[in-house]
Amino acid sequence: MIASSLPAQLPDLDWITDPTRVAKLSQDFNWYSPVLKAKLENKTAEVVVRPKTEEEIASVVSACATSHIPITLRGTGTGNYGQCVPLEGGLVMDMSAYNQVLWIKDGTARAQSGIRLIDFDKQAKHHGHELRWIPSTFRSATLGGLYGGGFGGAGSINYGPIASLGNILKVRVMSIDEKPQILEFEGQEALNFHHTYGTNAIVLELEFALAPHVPWMEAIVCFDAFDEALHFANDLSVGSGYMKKEVCFVSSSVTPYFTSLAAHLKPGAHAVLTLFAPSSLLGVQELTQKHKGQITYLKSAQDVEQSNRTLLEFTWNHTTLHALKVDKSLTYIQSGFDPSRYVEQIKALESALKEEVLMHIEFIRTKEGAVNASGLQIVRFKDEKRLNEIMQIHRDHGVQINNPHVFTLEDGKSANYLNPKVLSAKDQLDPQGLLNPGKLRTWHRKVSEPTQG
Numbered sequence: 001m002i003a004s005s006l007p008a009q010l011p012d013l014d015w016i017t018d019p020t021r022v023a024k025l026s027q028d029f030n031w032y033s034p035v036l037k038a039k040l041e042n043k044t045a046e047v048v049v050r051p052k053t054e055e056e057i058a059s060v061v062s063a064c065a066t067s068h069i070p071i072t073l074r075g076t077g078t079g080n081y082g083q084c085v086p087l088e089g090g091l092v093m094d095m096s097a098y099n100q101v102l103w104i105k106d107g108t109a110r111a112q113s114g115i116r117l118i119d120f121d122k123q124a125k126h127h128g129h130e131l132r133w134i135p136s137t138f139r140s141a142t143l144g145g146l147y148g149g150g151f152g153g154a155g156s157i158n159y160g161p162i163a164s165l166g167n168i169l170k171v172r173v174m175s176i177d178e179k180p181q182i183l184e185f186e187g188q189e190a191l192n193f194h195h196t197y198g199t200n201a202i203v204l205e206l207e208f209a210l211a212p213h214v215p216w217m218e219a220i221v222c223f224d225a226f227d228e229a230l231h232f233a234n235d236l237s238v239g240s241g242y243m244k245k246e247v248c249f250v251s252s253s254v255t256p257y258f259t260s261l262a263a264h265l266k267p268g269a270h271a272v273l274t275l276f277a278p279s280s281l282l283g284v285q286e287l288t289q290k291h292k293g294q295i296t297y298l299k300s301a302q303d304v305e306q307s308n309r310t311l312l313e314f315t316w317n318h319t320t321l322h323a324l325k326v327d328k329s330l331t332y333i334q335s336g337f338d339p340s341r342y343v344e345q346i347k348a349l350e351s352a353l354k355e356e357v358l359m360h361i362e363f364i365r366t367k368e369g370a371v372n373a374s375g376l377q378i379v380r381f382k383d384e385k386r387l388n389e390i391m392q393i394h395r396d397h398g399v400q401i402n403n404p405h406v407f408t409l410e411d412g413k414s415a416n417y418l419n420p421k422v423l424s425a426k427d428q429l430d431p432q433g434l435l436n437p438g439k440l441r442t443w444h445r446k447v448s449e450p451t452q453g
């Protein structure tokens with residue numbers, strides 16, 4: 001059977017069959033990479049389903065398992081590496097209508113995977129809490145998409161990436177079988193389904209720890225000197241007395257792309273975009289003075305809410321988006337610095353590659369708790385060969401590259417290590433290999449031994 005016959009088989013579900021809409025719902029933000037765009041732009045599913053309940057999900061899974069139809073899961077498609085682009089057609093399962101908060105209590109919560117992060121945070125705020133990490137795509141991105149394809153975001157300066165132990169408490173998943181199994185994993189075992197691009201199970205529900213809600217202030221601090229801006233960002237990140245949620249450093253080669261913030265960014269300014277607690281305002285002002293900077297933009301949480309404009313949407317991979325709006329020939333790389341010498345590494349790479357690589361650093365904590373720099377540098381793209389050379393120059397400086405120009409798990413962030421439990425979970429929960437085929441390169445379907453006699 002082919003995927004396009006599924007709607008007739010399960011007519012009560014919400015199906016999308018119009019080829020233009022199906023093609024749109026088969027794509028994500030892989031076009032940030034000219035390399036991925038060329039490989040993925042014509043890939044599309046045959047049909048999209050938007051289930052609302054666990055029963056609806058199970059009925060689709062059962063039909064697909066019976067007829068060997070590939071299933072690619074989708075949150076809202078803001079991923080960057082073609083994670084939710086179906087390579088072998090079949091079905092896209094859009095999880096965004098499966099979106100209930102199940103409970104919030106004692107600084108923890110449980111929710112269905114399709115909930116948008118903005119909707120979750122609005123509800124958590126009523127309980128005095130908020131998400132520990134929020135990507136700059138929080139307005140549209142889903143919880144399951146963040147868990148299945150993301151890393152972290154604002155808040156990772158305090159709580160590290162999603163994968164830091166203690167962040168994720170439990171996950172409820174569904175297998176791909178004619179009679180789908182529902183299983184629950186907790187603690188470290190729950191991470192076997194994190195950042196696996198929906199290749200080894202369908203994530204139904206997540207239980208996770210929250211952060212206390214803070215009315216974050218937002219500021220842009222400008223500097224004439226690259227080193228002063230970098231040291232300010234580092235002191236703010238490392239300083240234990242400053243309560244912050246976000247520290248983003250962009251060099252003067254990036255700030256001209258923030259056209260809607262131009263009134264707050266004089267030409268040639270290096271800038272730090274930051275979110276901090278009102279109690280840290282005096283500290284931020286003193287630190288600004290120490291590094292000869294100037295606060296050019298300052299908003300209270302109330303101002304931010306009323307204007308519906310947040311600096312978060314200029315940080316993380318939104319920085320790249322603003323640059324791409326001005327110059328479509330740009331692309332980017334992702335890098336993890338060495339926590340013991342990131343400031344020196346940033347300065348060395350700035351002097352080695354400043355003409356081609358525009359510096360953008362997000363300050364985070366590692367899983368082990370050390371402050372570190374995570375780069376989302378913008379690159380003036382020449383060709384794939386030079387892009388690879390630029391990534392190699394970073395490696396030669398001791399900087400890890402999480403290559404955003406590849407779509408398989410093993411060649412991206414997991415290039416240095418893929419937990420074998422990711423593969424064994426796939427053996428157990430997707431034995432036919434129907435989930436997002438082509439993204440987990442080292443998994444091979446087990447061929448059953450022929451029986452003797």
Ligand SMILES: Cc1cc2nc3c(=O)[nH]c(=O)nc-3n(C[C@H](O)[C@H](O)[C@H](O)COP(=O)(O)OP(=O)(O)OC[C@H]3O[C@@H](n4cnc5c(N)ncnc54)[C@H](O)[C@@H]3O)c2cc1C
Binds near residue numbers: 201
């Ligand atoms: C402008 C921009 C800024 C960004 N900023 C950040 C950032 O700050 N931090 C960050 O980490 N990322 C960032 N990203 C990447 C992306 O936005 C986030 O990872 C986001 O959380 C993905 O959510 P989504 O709902 O769009 O997921 P999708 O892109 O739809 O899916 C992501 C992956 O998860 C899988 N998946 C989705 N739902 C499920 C499920 N229920 N079960 C199993 N697998 C599932 C999909 O198959 C896919 O492989 C950014 C991207 C852009 C374009």
